[in-house]
Amino acid sequence: MRFHHFDDVQDHLDGLGLFNMDFGLDRMRKALAALGLDHPPFVTAQIVGTNGKGSTSTFLACLARAHGVKTGLYTSPHFVTPRERIRIDGRMLPESAWPALAERVMQAAPALTYFEFLTVLGLLAFAEAGVDFVVLEAGLGGHYDATSAAPVQAVCFTPIGMDHEKILGPTLTDIATDKAQAMRPGVPAFAAPQEEEALACLRRTAQEKGAELHETADLPFPETPLGLAGPHQRVNARLALAAWTWLASRHGWAQRPEAVASGLAAAHFPGRFQRLPAQGLRPPLILDGAHNPHGLRALEQALLDARITPSAVIFSCLADKDVTHMLPFVRRIAGDAPLFVPTIQDNERAMSGEDLARLLAEGRGAARTEAVQRVSLALREAARCVPPEGAEQHSVLLCGSLYLLGEFFILHPDALERELV
Structure with missing residues (x-):
């Protein structure tokens, strides 16, 4: 047993290097298979894009929780502690739970990067906690992002813009093409309003992969207060609501107007206006x-x-x-x-x-x-x-x-x- 306390896990993560990246999903797929997470016992939505990923993830998780669905939320980066990245029904995973989970991840896949390790640990924590629904925020891109190795039942695309050009490519088409690769055959994709160049990439990739693309720009949205401030948050909330409505219908979860209103109003994510x-x-x-x-x-x-x-x-x-x-x-x-x-x-x-x-x-x-x-x-x-x-x-x-x-x-x-x- 190499992990006895949360600090031991923190030391391991620090040793991996926060910005160390090694593209490819083979390590993730092998780790998930070794832990039985290649067919997880929960429904999953992946959130991909440039801006609004954390906010959209939060809105979606809050909508689920407001309807009584036990929910895991995985976001990045963190501000103070990695514990912020993994929440179950809004509460951070207790420090006491980290060592045993980290030990199992390490035994299954000792060569994971920082983000991969946390992603696998989060998914394992959600499975152990018996959650019904998981919201996974992608880290960088979509094609080789660690979250793209996880089976999902929906993919949401927040507004795509210029960022990480040195990694994803110098044009909006390059960036959108990489992110669009998060789509899976037969898995519905939901898109917030996009620049035309980015939207063209999403439409083309959806057709190539056989993924039905739902554009959310003109979908009805209730006149209700939002827990996150700023006009752009209505875009994120509408995207989250579109995904929730589809998933709830597909998986037999409740859909109540009063729960929608309370879920959207309860959303809180630090550092967003x-x-x-x-x-x-x-x-x-x-x-x-x-x-x-x-x-x-x-x-x-x-x-x-x-x-x-x-x-x-x-x-x-x-x-x-x-x-x-x-x-x-x-x-x-x-x-x-x-x-x-x-x-x-x-x-x-x-x-x-x-x-x-x-x-x-x-x-x-x-x-x-x-x-x-x-x-x-x-x-x-x-x-x-x-x-x-x-x-x-x-x-x-x-x-x-x-x-x-x-x-x-x-x-x-x-x-x-x-x-x-």
Whole structure:
């Protein structure tokens, strides 16, 4: 027994390397077969796309739970602990459950990557817990993503945009083609509104694979409050509801309007236009993990709809992102407000705050653009920019890489309290 405590599992994961990738699904398929998960005892929906995967996954899981269906939810990345990635009926898998599960995964497949190991462990945990339904958020792409090795009964495609170009390819067609490969013959696929180029890829792949494609743009949607804020979340919620309606009908699960409303209203996912009131020296905040042009466009619209003008903006991203096309969005969102650019810590892919601040400063005239060493310092400086009344409409906006938000949550774990149970 090599795993006695959760920390032993954490040490193993750290040793694998968070960003280590080794494309191919053979390791995953062999691991799932060895553990009897090639024919799992639950219904599964896979969520693929560029933006909105976590939100759509959350909406779908909440819809199932509201109808009394025991549900496993697998998402990535995490902010503070890998435990955030694996939830059963909204609760993180207890630390005490991890060692035995990790031991079984290790015995079945000792050569898995970080993401593969967690994916198999999550599926095994769901099977052991006797869940009825599993929502699997894909990590990167679709063709060789570890989640694509799992048998599924539905695939959902959130909006596809430019991201991970160095891995998936330099054009939207390249990216959409890779993600579309998550389709399986005879398995229904559900698509949120897409750029025409991406939609063409989805339609072509569906025809090639014999997968019925359901486009959700014009589907009816109830006028009900959503637990996640921003106009773009209606797109994600509609996609989730379309998949839920089909799956519930197919598997004999209940479909009740009041449960739909409560499920959509209960959705909560940290770092998705998450609003936090002022607390102590911490200013009122909006947290958003917009880290590519498509996500920043949605964030810009959400701020306009909410009539929020940030008093200051804190932004940083990874160096392998499409930084050039993100710059105009960040400048517009910041307007004349001070813009603070920390360097993401302990991340080999992080872009230097100094370099990013230099690029963002171009075209901002006399507006303050300043590189800072850490997010804690950026928060301290940004707090000084909030008007004395601290109105919510003058919050500080902290946005960009999810790893930047992770640093914030480590400093302020209370902001994750609703999830960390």
